[in-house]
Structures are given as structure tokens and as C-alpha cells.
Amino acid sequence: MPTITEAYVDSLAPNAGAIKNGRDLIKKNSFPVLNESPDATLLFGECNGSGKEPYRCSVDFVNEASPVFRCSCPSRQFPCKHALGLLYARAMGSPFTPAEVPQDIADKRDKAEKREEKKKDAAESEGNAPAAKRKVNKSALVKKFASQLEGLRLLEKLVLQLVQSGLGSVDKKTVQMIEEQAKQLGNHFIPGVQAKLRAFVHTMQTEGDREAIYSQAMEQLLLMHSLVKKGVSYLEKRMENPELPMETGTSLEEQLGHAWQLAELREYGRAQSGAELLQLSFLSYADAARGEYVDAGWWVDLSDGTVRSTRHLRPFRAARALKEEDTVRAVVRTEELFVYPGEVNARVRWETATQREAGEADYSKVKAAAAASYADVVKQVKNIIKNPLADKTPVMLVAFRSIDKTADGLCLRDAQGKLLPVTDLKTNGSATSALIALLDEKDLRDQAALVMFSHRLDDNRLSVQLMSIVTDSRFIRLLY
Structure with a gap:
């Protein structure tokens, strides 16, 4: 079973309303029964509802990367507020009594195990056979x-x-x-x-x-x-x-409109196993032209410091029925990471993953990966934005000696004394510069920052928006 924190439970909820409703169940002491299996792979209990009989809910971690939620309630939301409430109870320290796995859940586990065995046997059979080339019509x-x-x-x-x-x-x-x-x-x-x-x-x-x-x-x-x-x-x-x-x-x-399938990404060698990612920034916004909400995240690959991105799309018409992504504070361990084609900040996706708490060793890796020379970073960014089809707001990880106030406003200063002007981009609608005044002085010296570049047409200069700051002991989200 993973370490269950409130942030972890928040990440499983389909939307903000589900988070509130799940937490409210704990405030109302709605769980008269809270149980845990002897092997700590199952949490189950009873939650008082509007009817005479309580709702029986459970969260099964027999596969830690893909927990199974069950509940006797009629809700179409998944996971429902009762399953979320069960996890919040654990995260908030409520006592769970050891108890044997209920028979109905044991039966469902057996059926699921048999299905997985069949899939495994089928996969092994396919693996022994020569790979068939996809037919092209x-x-x-x-x-x-x-x-x-x-x-x-x-x-x-x-x-x-x-x-x-x-x-x-x-x-x-x-x-x-x-x-x-x-x-x-x-x-x-x-x-x-x-x-x-x-x-x-x-x-x-x-x-x-x-x-x-x-x-x-x-x-x-x-x-x-x-x-x-x-x-x-x-x-x-x-x-x-x-x-x-x-x-x-x-x-x-993708710009022409092709929707990449996972099988295609595998075929083109754009899948990797065992990646660990740490999300450094997150932003939700509405794209009126496309008619959809966008939940965007920026992550650093802890193996090599590459900055990746995720983009979860929710069409306006179906937004209520789709899970709303949120900030993730833990390190995500992906079973298989799919990397979409792209020039910079390539979009990634995964199907199953586990989480662990981020620690100082992770922050050290991020700081070590930050670019030390602004001259080199600016050259790289200029080469990116020269391409008309490339993203005009690339996101980079940079080191800074200090964040200083100048006559022109805030600036990042590198070890060679070179400056990067700090601004707030109008394109994302979220200002972060004012938050710098709230930070400790030590957070503004010899740290790393995730920044979003933009090209100012009026003076033909590059400037950056601060998205997060990474220190030796924590990361500070400014755009979250």
C-alpha cells in the first residue's frame, strides 16, 4: 500500500467537489466502521448515508499502481465520495481495525487475477510469435x-x-x-x-x-x-x-490534428519504462478557441533533468463527466512512460503509476540539472522560437545566484552575473512576481527555478515568468 496522504487522495478525486464532499464525511464522523486487511492491501468500511443501510466501500491496493475502488452507493462519480472519504480517514489518522477480507471482495480478486493470467498468457504467446507489421490501407x-x-x-x-x-x-x-x-x-x-x-x-x-x-x-x-x-x-x-x-x-x-495512439508510440520507440517524474508547476485554463479546459503540468524527469509536460483536455460539453487533473506533489513512478513527438517540453502520458514522497535527494537532482549559464539558455531558446511551429513559451530549468530588484524590475542573476528579466505573462493569466516578496531571503540565493520564456516584440528581448523555485529541502510552487 502506498503512503496515503491528503495530497495523494486529492490527486485521485475526479474534481474539486469530490474532494470537498469526501473531506466533509470525515468532519461529520460518517464512518462508524473502518477496517484494514491483515496484509495492508485493503481498506474497507461502512459510511452512513441517506438510507437505512450504510454504504459499504473499499479501496483495494493489491495492485498498488492501480487501486480498485468499490462502493454500494448509486453514484456515477468514480471514485465516489465514500471511497475518497475512506482514504481521507486513513490520511488523517483515523484508527482502522484489522479484519479479514470480505468474501465478496475475495471472490472479485480471484476473478481479476484469472483475467490477468489470461492476458499474460496471451501476451507471452504474442511475444513468442514474430511481430506482425501493421497493414496499411x-x-x-x-x-x-x-x-x-x-x-x-x-x-x-x-x-x-x-x-x-x-x-x-x-x-x-x-x-x-x-x-x-x-x-x-x-x-x-x-x-x-x-x-x-x-x-x-x-x-x-x-x-x-x-x-x-x-x-x-x-x-x-x-x-x-x-x-x-x-x-x-x-x-x-x-x-x-x-x-x-x-x-x-x-x-x-499533432499540429495537423493526429491523435497519437499508445500502440503507435510504442511502435515508434517512444515508450520507456521505470521513469520517475516530479511535478514542479501546474496550471488549469480555458481554451475558448478549441472549446475545452486544459489541465497542464510541467515535470522534471529525475533521471536526466529533462522538463516534460502533461496536458489533460476536457471539452466544455463533457467537462462535468471527466476527471479534473490537479497538482501532484509526490514523485510519480511510471510503469511505462509514453513520450509524444515534439521539439521542447515533450508531452508525456502514462497509464499506471505509483507515488512516493519527494525528498532532499530529489531536490538535489533537480538543482544539479538546472542550466548554470544564461547565455547558453538564451541561445537555446532563440533557436527554438525561430521555428514558426515551435512553442513560443518554452519552459526551462535554470540555476540562479540571486533574484534581484533592478530599475527595470525583478531579474534572475546567474553565477557569471548575466541577467534574465522577470515578468508575468499575459498568456497564462496568472501573476507570480508579487509572490517573491513573501519568500525568505535564503530561498532567493543559490537555488534553481522553473521558468517560462517569452519573446517581447516591443524591445526584441526575452523575459521569463517564475513558475517554481527548488531549494535543497523543498520546492516552492508559484504557478500551481
Whole structure:
């Protein structure tokens, strides 16, 4: 059984409401019976509800990486508040009485074990057989590529028209026309491109400083133009030879709208075992152009210091039915880590994982991985943002000698005295600079920081937003 902390239970809850309801059960002393199996793999108990009979709930850790939640309540939420309450009871120190595993749970364990044995036998049989190459339906692929190319060329014409006529000529009627074009792109299997055109429409409909809006809109037009050029070249090659491997060196496939399957990532060698990740920052926001909530996390791989990212998407229409991701404070040990194609801060995903508490050895690894020279980091970031399709706000781990106040505001200073201006990015809507004044002086000397870079068009300079600070004994989340 893992170490059950309140933060661990929070991470299992589907949303903030479930966290509150689960905790409220403890405040109301709703658990008259709390039990634990002799081998400490099962927590089970009874929770008072609205009916005469209490709800019987349990959390089974026979597979620590994938706990099984059971409850007799009719809730469609998973895990329900009763199972969460059971875990909160453990995390908050409530006494659990040793008791034998109930027969119904023992029977369910037996059935689950037999299913796993069958899967294992099937996997071993497949492993002994030569790997079968995936069949490619060439005619279907060629038709798809032709439709995608048609959509990209429609977008290219639209972008050129907008550039030639100028953004100042875009009125409500033009915006409506562009919206119709975006709907048409939905018929061409390029949802990523369609989303970028919708983002442009959203920008042009925004009220405020027109100069700033036009600057953002021009960047979006440049992005779409580059995506068209690279997309057309790539798809034409695949039309000539449908058996060519998919592009995995960049995020081009994903930007066109391809949803990578885990089997594909395995096939292309983008799965690794036994990774340990520590989340240093987290942000939830609404993407109006795509019509979805985004739960974004930034993690450091403790084996080599690489900064990874996670992105959990919840469409507006289905947000209530989907689990809302939250901050994770423990070290996550993944059984298998899938790494999506990308240029920087590659997105990762895992199916099963365990957690352990982070300690000083982990913080030391993070600090050791931080880039010491700002000159080298700035050069690397400039090379990244030169690519029109790359993320314009890369996240990096940097060391700092001090955080100082200057005439221009806060700055990070490295060991050579080089400075990185600190700012608050408008794109994420969360300010962190003001929090620096609340920290101890020791936290502002000889530490490491996770920062998000941005390119300031007004003076052509790079600046950073502080996301977290890592010391020898803890990490301090500023963006969480």
C-alpha cells in the first residue's frame, strides 16, 4: 500500500467537489466502521448515508499502481465520495481495525487475477510469435491525404487574402466568412489546423488594444502559413509512398490534428519504462478557441533533468463527466512512460503509476540539472522560437545566484552575473512576481527555478515568468 496522504487522495478525486464532499464525511464522523486487511492491501468500511443501510466501500491496493475502488452507493462519480472519504480517514489518522477480507471482495480478486493470467498468457504467446507489421490501407490513406491537402490549400488562399487586404479591413462580415471556412476545414481531417483558424477568429473578436490584437493575429497568420507549407510538403511525400513512417522528430503530425495512439508510440520507440517524474508547476485554463479546459503540468524527469509536460483536455460539453487533473506533489513512478513527438517540453502520458514522497535527494537532482549559464539558455531558446511551429513559451530549468530588484524590475542573476528579466505573462493569466516578496531571503540565493520564456516584440528581448523555485529541502510552487 502506498503512503496515503491528503495530497495523494486529492490527486485521485475526479474534481474539486469530490474532494470537498469526501473531506466533509470525515468532519461529520460518517464512518462508524473502518477496517484494514491483515496484509495492508485493503481498506474497507461502512459510511452512513441517506438510507437505512450504510454504504459499504473499499479501496483495494493489491495492485498498488492501480487501486480498485468499490462502493454500494448509486453514484456515477468514480471514485465516489465514500471511497475518497475512506482514504481521507486513513490520511488523517483515523484508527482502522484489522479484519479479514470480505468474501465478496475475495471472490472479485480471484476473478481479476484469472483475467490477468489470461492476458499474460496471451501476451507471452504474442511475444513468442514474430511481430506482425501493421497493414496499411493505401487507397484509404491516399484519399485522406488528398482531402487534407485540399483543406490546407483552402487555408493557404485565405491566409494570403488576409495578408494582402490587411487586418484593418477585417470586419464582422469577414469574420463570419472565416468562421464558415473553419467549419469547412472540419471535412478535411485536419482538426489541429481548424483549431488554429478558430483561434485567429477568437483573437479578431477580442476587445481591447488593437495594436496588440493585430500583433497576435499576425503571429497566428504566420503560424498557419508555415503549417500549410510544411504540411503540404509532408503530405505530398506520404501520398507518393503511404508506407513512409510518420513524422516523430517534430510535433507536425499533432499540429495537423493526429491523435497519437499508445500502440503507435510504442511502435515508434517512444515508450520507456521505470521513469520517475516530479511535478514542479501546474496550471488549469480555458481554451475558448478549441472549446475545452486544459489541465497542464510541467515535470522534471529525475533521471536526466529533462522538463516534460502533461496536458489533460476536457471539452466544455463533457467537462462535468471527466476527471479534473490537479497538482501532484509526490514523485510519480511510471510503469511505462509514453513520450509524444515534439521539439521542447515533450508531452508525456502514462497509464499506471505509483507515488512516493519527494525528498532532499530529489531536490538535489533537480538543482544539479538546472542550466548554470544564461547565455547558453538564451541561445537555446532563440533557436527554438525561430521555428514558426515551435512553442513560443518554452519552459526551462535554470540555476540562479540571486533574484534581484533592478530599475527595470525583478531579474534572475546567474553565477557569471548575466541577467534574465522577470515578468508575468499575459498568456497564462496568472501573476507570480508579487509572490517573491513573501519568500525568505535564503530561498532567493543559490537555488534553481522553473521558468517560462517569452519573446517581447516591443524591445526584441526575452523575459521569463517564475513558475517554481527548488531549494535543497523543498520546492516552492508559484504557478500551481
